[in-house]
Amino acid sequence: MRTPILTVENMNVSFELVNGNYKALENITFSVYPNEVVGIVGESGCGKSLTTQAILGILPKNAIVEYEKMEYKQVSLRELRDKDWREIRGKDISMIFQEPMSALNPLITVGKQIGEVLKVHTSYSKDEIKKRTIEMMKKVGLPRAEELYKSYPHQLSGGMQQRVAIAIALIADPDLIIADEPTTALDVTIQAQILALFKKIKNEQKSSMIFISHDWGVIRNICDRVLVMYAGHIVEEGAVSEILKNPKHPYTKSLIQSIPDHRKRGMELFTIPGKVPSLQDRKIGVCPFADRCSHCFDACHIEMPMTKEIEGTHTVKCHLYTKGAGLTS
Amino acid sequence: MNLKKAKSIPFYIGVGLIVFLLLVMIISIFYTPYDPNAMDSANRLAAPSMEHLFGTDNFGRDILSRIMEGSQTAFIIGISSVTIGFIFGFLFGAIAGYFGGWFDEVISRFIDAMLAFPGILLAIMLIAVFNTGMTNTIIALGIMSIPSFARITRSSFIQYKEYDFVKASIAKGAGSFRIIFQHILPNAVSPILVAVALSFSGAVLSESGLSYLGLGVQPPDPSWGRMLKEAQAYIASAPWYVILTGLAITFLVLGFNLLADGLRDKQDRKA
Amino acid sequence: MTIPIIEVENVYKYYKQARKSFSDKNKYVKAVNGVSFSLYEGESFGLVGESGSGKSTLGQVILQLINQTSGTVKYRGKNVSTYTKKELKAWRKQVQIVFQNPYASLNPKKTIGWIMEEPLNIHRIGNKAFRRQRVMEVLEEVGLDHTFMDRYPHELSGGQRQRVAIASAIILEPEFMVIDEGVSALDVSVQAQILNLLKRLQRKYRLTYLFISHDLNVVQYFCDRIAVMYLGEIVEIGETEELGRSLKHPYTKALFSSILSLDESEELKLLDGNLPSLLEI
Ligand SMILES: Nc1ncnc2c1ncn2[C@@H]1O[C@H](COP(=O)(O)OP(=O)(O)OP(=O)(O)O)[C@@H](O)[C@H]1O
Numbered sequence: 001m002r003t004p005i006l007t008v009e010n011m012n013v014s015f016e017l018v019n020g021n022y023k024a025l026e027n028i029t030f031s032v033y034p035n036e037v038v039g040i041v042g043e044s045g046c047g048k049s050l051t052t053q054a055i056l057g058i059l060p061k062n063a064i065v066e067y068e069k070m071e072y073k074q075v076s077l078r079e080l081r082d083k084d085w086r087e088i089r090g091k092d093i094s095m096i097f098q099e100p101m102s103a104l105n106p107l108i109t110v111g112k113q114i115g116e117v118l119k120v121h122t123s124y125s126k127d128e129i130k131k132r133t134i135e136m137m138k139k140v141g142l143p144r145a146e147e148l149y150k151s152y153p154h155q156l157s158g159g160m161q162q163r164v165a166i167a168i169a170l171i172a173d174p175d176l177i178i179a180d181e182p183t184t185a186l187d188v189t190i191q192a193q194i195l196a197l198f199k200k201i202k203n204e205q206k207s208s209m210i211f212i213s214h215d216w217g218v219i220r221n222i223c224d225r226v227l228v229m230y231a232g233h234i235v236e237e238g239a240v241s242e243i244l245k246n247p248k249h250p251y252t253k254s255l256i257q258s259i260p261d262h263r264k265r266g267m268e269l270f271t272i273p274g275k276v277p278s279l280q281d282r283k284i285g286v287c288p289f290a291d292r293c294s295h296c297f298d299a300c301h302i303e304m305p306m307t308k309e310i311e312g313t314h315t316v317k318c319h320l321y322t323k324g325a326g327l328t329s
Numbered sequence: 330m331n332l333k334k335a336k337s338i339p340f341y342i343g344v345g346l347i348v349f350l351l352l353v354m355i356i357s358i359f360y361t362p363y364d365p366n367a368m369d370s371a372n373r374l375a376a377p378s379m380e381h382l383f384g385t386d387n388f389g390r391d392i393l394s395r396i397m398e399g400s401q402t403a404f405i406i407g408i409s410s411v412t413i414g415f416i417f418g419f420l421f422g423a424i425a426g427y428f429g430g431w432f433d434e435v436i437s438r439f440i441d442a443m444l445a446f447p448g449i450l451l452a453i454m455l456i457a458v459f460n461t462g463m464t465n466t467i468i469a470l471g472i473m474s475i476p477s478f479a480r481i482t483r484s485s486f487i488q489y490k491e492y493d494f495v496k497a498s499i500a501k502g503a504g505s506f507r508i509i510f511q512h513i514l515p516n517a518v519s520p521i522l523v524a525v526a527l528s529f530s531g532a533v534l535s536e537s538g539l540s541y542l543g544l545g546v547q548p549p550d551p552s553w554g555r556m557l558k559e560a561q562a563y564i565a566s567a568p569w570y571v572i573l574t575g576l577a578i579t580f581l582v583l584g585f586n587l588l589a590d591g592l593r594d595k596q597d598r599k600a
Numbered sequence: 601m602t603i604p605i606i607e608v609e610n611v612y613k614y615y616k617q618a619r620k621s622f623s624d625k626n627k628y629v630k631a632v633n634g635v636s637f638s639l640y641e642g643e644s645f646g647l648v649g650e651s652g653s654g655k656s657t658l659g660q661v662i663l664q665l666i667n668q669t670s671g672t673v674k675y676r677g678k679n680v681s682t683y684t685k686k687e688l689k690a691w692r693k694q695v696q697i698v699f700q701n702p703y704a705s706l707n708p709k710k711t712i713g714w715i716m717e718e719p720l721n722i723h724r725i726g727n728k729a730f731r732r733q734r735v736m737e738v739l740e741e742v743g744l745d746h747t748f749m750d751r752y753p754h755e756l757s758g759g760q761r762q763r764v765a766i767a768s769a770i771i772l773e774p775e776f777m778v779i780d781e782g783v784s785a786l787d788v789s790v791q792a793q794i795l796n797l798l799k800r801l802q803r804k805y806r807l808t809y810l811f812i813s814h815d816l817n818v819v820q821y822f823c824d825r826i827a828v829m830y831l832g833e834i835v836e837i838g839e840t841e842e843l844g845r846s847l848k849h850p851y852t853k854a855l856f857s858s859i860l861s862l863d864e865s866e867e868l869k870l871l872d873g874n875l876p877s878l879l880e881i
């Protein structure tokens with residue numbers, strides 16, 4: 001059995017809001033193995049970004065975390081001190097944020113911001129850092145790298161900002177890359193180039209990745225395994241090809257069904273009725289999807305489904321597979 | 330976590346110093362151990378004792394009472410000159426930064442020119458024009474702090490007007506007034522607060538300097554700077570006079586500087 | 601033929617570039633380099649193209665949030681740069697934009713409720729109670745609810761922020777909207793919900809959309825006509841169906857062939873091919 005590079009067991013995150021505490025993540029358990037890319041999918045507001053923020057210890061101030069285990073290479077992450085974190089972030093684990101502007105300092109040129117990572121973690125000379133920075137900028141497909149080096153973030157287009165954020169994350173050769181929607185602002189041609197770069201890094205440096213995306217095309221292209229999240233729970237998990245071919249959870253099925261494409265032009269797109277309940281409206285101890293599920297039956301409103309192994313690494317949390325007759329369609 | 334706390338300690342010391350001196354100032358309005366101007370020729374340059382905790386000066390006046398009363402002057406000058414500097418500096422900086430164009434050119438040149446002078450020299454020149462006294466000192470120090478406020482405001486405005494949330498509001502039809510006061514100001518508050526703290530300590534220091542030179546606050550208004558000058562003559566025979574007066578100035582200046590540093594740190598950490 | 605709602609005539613936008621050294625000559629980034637096209641009432645016009653090709657710049661020039669270097673933009677036949685202050689404000693109520701970057705387009709110091717209400721306040725629409733009511737309605741429409749009213753932008757997920765940005769644009773019931781990557785941060789199901797909402801609004805108010813996106817699946821689904829931008833120019837323009845069938849420009853071909861497919865059978869041709877050559881022109 002391989003040892004995972006990252007293990008998370010029974011992690012809960014809740015928020016202190018004005019009128020009480022509300023759970024945003026419940027019993028999150030998963031591992032990432034060396035040289036593996038794990039995808040996370042799920043509707044907006046399901047807790048994908050929070051999961052990664054919890055791992056990196058950068059949750060908002062009003063968040064409370066509990067967990068049984070959260071280990072990176074056998075080191076418990078939550079016990080690290082600020083100083084240790086600074087060593088780890090950027091070099092061992094790096095993060096590409098969902099909104100690139102949130103990670104970029106508007107007052108510093110992008111070249112400096114990319115080079116900063118090397119300045120902190122290596123003893124390279126100034127020239128060496130600049131050289132590597134420009135190389136990295138080219139690798140992520142930034143045009144006119146020498147000129148852009150001196151630009152400020154607001155002078156870049158959305159997709160360029162995103163590539164700067166990617167360059168910052170990749171420049172120090174991290175072992176674990178956490179990428180939150182890293183290609184959303186990119187057009188397909190550049191997306192293809194970035195995905196190829198990720199793959200190359202995976203193959204050459206044997207890095208691992210957590211890859212959040214809502215684009216199943218991207219997920220299929222780059223991920224080995226995928227976690228499907230709904231309202232703070234992981235409801236299904238398994239190899240990507242397996243999940244796409246043979247989704248078990250009613251939620252996963254609906255997600256796959258609502259992918260838009262040109263063949264559906266003029267038709268209403270399929271949507272899952274209702275919406276992800278806001279934190280305050282979530283029910284505890286029942287199937288989180290019950291209110292929107294067309295296969296819902298009595299058990300669903302009474303207890304939380306257990307994790308059921310379908311085969312190999314494919315698991316699902318749905319009463320249909322433990323109490324019901326399964327789902328055939 | 331620990332690191333954050335450790336970093337905050339100077340900040341809280343700063344706040345502590347300011348609050349303490351503020352209390353002293355408020356108390357001094359209603360109560361001082363002695364009449365600060367009552368002379369007692371039998372008791373000149375007395376060392377600190379139970380009757381005179383800080384000793385007495387060359388006229389036998391109670392130093393503690395005088396320092397307490399002097400704090401009023403320090404705060405009045407600090408608050409008023411910062412207010413003047415802030416109002417005009419903010420206005421000029423905001424207009425220059427937000428609208429740009431020729432007005433910005435003029436203001437920027439003006440700021441540069443004013444910042445090129447050592448502040449105290451500028452104040453001395455202004456005093457030469459306006460004459461000495463409390464009000465004129467306030468005006469001079471107020472004018473002296475305009476450029477730093479203008480510069481900080483201007484750069485915040487230049488930075489934020491590029492932000493999409495400002496553009497988003499313009500796109501919805503918002504006028505300049507709304508953009509300046511509802512969108513940019515709330516975001517620019519922290520750098521401006523830093524400037525307020527810094528220019529407060531600058532004003533206190535400059536007032537002491539001016540009064541020390543005899544150019545600032547004139548008798549009978551009490552002033553730490555003037556006390557320091559008087560004390561200097563007796564540095565050998567009554568060292569506590571110089572030390573205690575100097576400490577009062579230092580504490581107030583230090584308090585605001587630590588506050589400014591702490592605010593700046595907090596701001597950096599958020600970014 | 602009906603008169604167009606938007607006419608873009610020969611629009612250029614050059615940005616001065618930072619000089620590498622003092623002796624360098626001024627260099628310009630030609631973000632938009634001579635673009636002309638018209639939009640007709642009630643249509644959805646897709647603008648696709650490589651990252652950095654000038655789509656956002658063009659969108660913002662049309663709404664006069666960026667001043668063009670030269671060229672004119674007309675709204676219902678009238679040159680928008682000749683508007684008086686009053687006309688401009690009235691126009692700003694009719695046209696809206698959803699910015700590409702929801703994180704930056706929401707004021708971090710204001711609550712969602714405040715942000716949503718702002719357009720109504722600016723144009724003095726209704727009283728306090730009405731405005732609150734309207735804000736809740738629109739929040740519901742984009743799949744959020746009243747619990748978001750008192751939260752700050754950083755307390756929302758990426759997709760939730762994007763929906764707030766959309767909600768605050770549709771709250772004024774505009775005639776014309778620029779949607780810059782407005783659904784790109786949304787997962788498929790919520791995306792579908794928003795696209796359906798936009799279509800519904802379009803039918804109801806004869807809304808016209810300039811829909812900027814790099815997601816060809818979405819554009820092909822949503823738009824009647826598509827223009828492809830490349831290095832600041834429109835290199836191809838046409839009806840959606842037509843364009844898909846007869847691609848002429850090499851960039852457009854590359855673009856359409858690199859759509860990631862879910863079909864296992866369709867292998868990803870482009871990933872192995874060499875794209876960067878396109879970037880280094
Ligand atoms: N600081 C906060 N205070 C309160 N609630 C929060 C805070 N941050 C996030 N949330 C809530 O937690 C939930 C999960 O947020 P998260 O950012 O993880 O979503 P996500 O799955 O990444 O969604 P998206 O695809 O839209 O980015 C959301 O409902 C969000 O509103």
Ligand SMILES: Nc1ncnc2c1ncn2[C@@H]1O[C@H](COP(=O)(O)OP(=O)(O)OP(=O)(O)O)[C@@H](O)[C@H]1O
Nearest residue numbers: 155156157158159615631651652653654655656657
């Ligand atoms: N304020 C500015 N100063 C200088 N250059 C700028 C500025 N804004 C944009 N640019 C440049 O103009 C070009 C076009 O940018 P624009 O944002 O319009 O691209 P885009 O097509 O929207 O790309 P994306 O899909 O990545 O968002 C880019 O090369 C960008 O660097």
Ligand code: SF4
Nearest residue numbers: 287290293300318319
């Ligand atoms: S447990 Fe019940 S409600 Fe939940 S997904 Fe399965 S069938 Fe639907």
Ligand SMILES: [Mg+2]
Nearest residue numbers: 049098757758
């Ligand atoms: Mg997210």
Ligand SMILES: [Mg+2]
Nearest residue numbers: 157158656700
């Ligand atoms: Mg753009």
